Amino acid sequence: MVEETPETKSRSSDSQDDHVVFVGDKPFMNYVTGVVMQFTTHSAKESVIKARGKFISKAVDIAEVATKRFLEGEVTIKNISVNSEEFKNKEGKDVRVSTIELTLTKN
Amino acid sequence: MVEETPETKSRSSDSQDDHVVFVGDKPFMNYVTGVVMQFTTHSAKESVIKARGKFISKAVDIAEVATKRFLEGEVTIKNISVNSEEFKNKEGKDVRVSTIELTLTKN
Numbered sequence: 001m002v003e004e005t006p007e008t009k010s011r012s013s014d015s016q017d018d019h020v021v022f023v024g025d026k027p028f029m030n031y032v033t034g035v036v037m038q039f040t041t042h043s044a045k046e047s048v049i050k051a052r053g054k055f056i057s058k059a060v061d062i063a064e065v066a067t068k069r070f071l072e073g074e075v076t077i078k079n080i081s082v083n084s085e086e087f088k089n090k091e092g093k094d095v096r097v098s099t100i101e102l103t104l105t106k107n
Numbered sequence: 108m109v110e111e112t113p114e115t116k117s118r119s120s121d122s123q124d125d126h127v128v129f130v131g132d133k134p135f136m137n138y139v140t141g142v143v144m145q146f147t148t149h150s151a152k153e154s155v156i157k158a159r160g161k162f163i164s165k166a167v168d169i170a171e172v173a174t175k176r177f178l179e180g181e182v183t184i185k186n187i188s189v190n191s192e193e194f195k196n197k198e199g200k201d202v203r204v205s206t207i208e209l210t211l212t213k214n
Contacts, residue, residue, distance in 0.1 A: 053164065055164070056163055056167050057205070060207060061205045064189065064191040068191060082167050082184065083171070096168075096172070096175075098171045
């Protein structure tokens with residue numbers, strides 16, 4: 001299993017899966033700031049918050065705080081999807097981990 | 108603040124917000140079984156998994172395991188919505204808690 005790094009990705013400036021924020025164990029406000037800056041500094045029309053496992057709750061909190069406190073009336077949660085990935089852990093045991101993607105979009 | 112009890116509610120048998128499962132700190136499989144039984148034993152067409160705060164990740168896991176392992180091909184996640192509630196905690200401080208609702212529906 002490859003752990004996703006909790007950092008902001010901006011691969012290029014015009015494809016739709018730009019502006020992805022992967023949620024991990026960094027401080028909560030780092031991610032909120034990361035999301036808010038996608039819209040303010042990087043002029044994104046859309047930003048996607050992705051998380052897996054125990055970080056899913058944190059991802060929802062980040063989306064709620066970004067849209068309701070910092071970008072109220074400007075950005076809303078357009079879509080939410082969940083999924084799960086199965087893989088073998090170090091002991092060779094099958095493990096399932098849930099994932100979430102919250103798509104935020106400019107009004 | 109009123110803590111939601113982690114139990115299965117089935118108020119009546121024909122209104123749409125029947126078959127609600129509130130996720131709390133009971134064992135994971137209790138909730139999975141609760142959801143699966145909504146469809147198998149109680150012949151529900153729809154079941155809603157609700158959670159708040161740190162239980163959101165668990166709610167997503169429950170939805171994934173119920174739909175992909177136990178009810179594969181029979182039930183899918185039709186809708187996901189998130190929200191947040193603000194309230195004052197014991198110390199009178201404003202606190203925000205995120206909520207999620209995952210609606211599962213028979214195919």
